[in-house]
Amino acid sequence: MNNFLQHKKPVVWTISGSDSGGGAGVQADLYSFQDFAVHGCSVISALTAQNSFTVGYTVATERKNIVAQINALDSDLPAKAIKLGMLLNEEVITTVAKYIADYSGYVVCDPHLMTASGDCLLADGAGELLRQQIIPRADVLSLNITEAQALSGSSITQADDMVAVAAQLLKQGARSVVLTGGHFDDYSELCLDYWSDGEQSYWLQGEYIDTVNDHGSGCSFSAAITAALARGFSLQDALVLAKAYVSQGLRYAVQIGSGPGPVGHFGWPGDLDDLPVLATQLPKLGLSFPACDDTLQLCPVVTTLQQLPALLDSELVSVLRLRIEGDDAWVTEAIDQCRQQQVQVIIEGDWQRAIDEQAYGVHLQLEQLSDEVLIALHEAKLMLGVAVHSYADIATADGVEPSYMELHVAAGEEGWAQLEQWVGLLADFYPLVAVSVADAKQINQCMMAGVDGVVVMAQQLLAEDSSITL
CATH class of the missing domain: 3.20.20.70 (Aldolase class I)
Known part of the structure; x- marks a missing residue:
């Protein structure tokens, strides 16, 4: 572990659902927090009965329980940054929104809108409340392509669509948006993420890693962003590190149960191959420059x-x-x-x-x-x-x-x-x-x-x- 990260441990919260299979949700968040050398605390907003191939049962935590968890942490372990995940219904959303309205730290929102099979994870009416009360407070709204399509009502079939959908979501009130998992025919070797705050924007171009063992990759990505922000990294740095972290996790992920395995958690990303290219446009020029000789001593x-x-x-x-x-x-x-x-x-x-x-x-x-x-x-x-x-x-x-x-x-x-x-x-x-x-x-x-x-x-x-x- 990196010495420069160990002098102080900022406290970071995850407010999300518990994944009994250990691959996503609060469990993936806490693994990621550990790898980024922050102290992770959890507010359990929902309980799920799931394994590697199915989500069998989900129930929202009742309001007074969420309030008790938040109050217990706030009085002793206040958060430097908060990651929001699964917020199942209107009661949960209203309770969390009331707390973060006065919260001054970073909020990263990765709303669990649906399961991997496409089943909706929000109760009726909760989607509109999420737009009204949670998204405007999110410093970063993190969505995969499927979730972005559901939240915006627009399809994403090419890179330009990611730009257009991000602009739509910014109009819904998010302070910045990062869309993940862009994999298109024009860029078949790349996995593209796109970030924008309406004034600045850039692409995070990473190698496309062809694996089914990607359970919890979105949770790990948003948790890594949250942890890096709490450590004092800029938002640009946090996004770069988070993508590198997930790329590393996908590269070495293995199947554990009968279904897709979880993204791996292997510590601080240390391989340049996993670090994305950060660029304001696609594609890069592909130029080369002369190599140095031995004169730089x-x-x-x-x-x-x-x-x-x-x-x-x-x-x-x-x-x-x-x-x-x-x-x-x-x-x-x-x-x-x-x-x-x-x-x-x-x-x-x-x-x-x-x-x-x-x-x-x-x-x-x-x-x-x-x-x-x-x-x-x-x-x-x-x-x-x-x-x-x-x-x-x-x-x-x-x-x-x-x-x-x-x-x-x-x-x-x-x-x-x-x-x-x-x-x-x-x-x-x-x-x-x-x-x-x-x-x-x-x-x-x-x-x-x-x-x-x-x-x-x-x-x-x-x-x-x-x-x-x-």
Whole structure:
């Protein structure tokens, strides 16, 4: 288990039904909470008698019992985030809605509208009450394709339909919507999820995993989102991690009873193959960029021509980055000096200048990566480096397949643990560099974490009190 996740355990609630077969509902939620290192509490809203192939009996918990469960938890174990699942009837919905109306934390709603065989799980009239009292309070409304069709009244047969249905559901009052399980002929190798809040939207593109052992995948997905939000991850990160978690669970799921097996719960997702590609449009361009050579070990960031002589005279530097701030008249001269010393040049930020100067490569932020930029860099055969600060950034960068990734983490113990985790996720696929100060201990720590190189500001490296000798 990841050390950086173990310092504090936020409390997370699931308000949902109990699955006696252990594959979905509260049981799947608690398994997922455990894997995301949060403390899971449960409010049982319904009891089901089910196994791996059928739901035989379902009964809603009476109101006073739900109130007693909520009050017991609220007085001692208040939730950092709440996941809502099975809310069978009007009484249950009204009771839960009354509590969450004044609740200030995240609410993730995964309404269990029907069984896998298509049987409705809502009492008459409960659907409209769900729309009125629960959906408008949901920070994230999580639905599979079948549920989205039932709630919207529209069919989903292609990717564009997911966009249209999400827009319909947002009009019903949800703060954001994620639709899961899109598998279409045009994208037969992919399982597509789509998220939107009406202003922003993106696709989560994962490998389609052909398995019948998927019981509880929706519960596990929404529970993982809830747990990640409680841990302080952004919503983008939470969605990326949740999809990776379920992909991992589907990949290794096994049949346990006579029917479809449950999605597996195997801990924090640690395989890049399970991490989705995050993109604002479909499909990705499918471009490639030159691979890095072994020059990234120590990479100074140069901001003035005066910093060059000492760096170029050093045997430690074989590649450097030029950061253009304001006047750029010095850049061409700097590149000429570097070429004379056979030092490679990466230009930060200005991709057109990198092409014009025939630089070794360009280093960009993700927000600079438009299709126009990527196509131009590909045609110029420039190496492309990108900076990543989060799991969502990694998922976005992986869709571009850059020459290297630059990892940015917070300072301190948690930052080093995060760096090690990202190295474990990415090192077999991409050259990696980390950002450091000109301190021998920090640089050594970065290298010991497994990165291929360290990026240091030149003025820090050249300072008189620097512990790095050039």
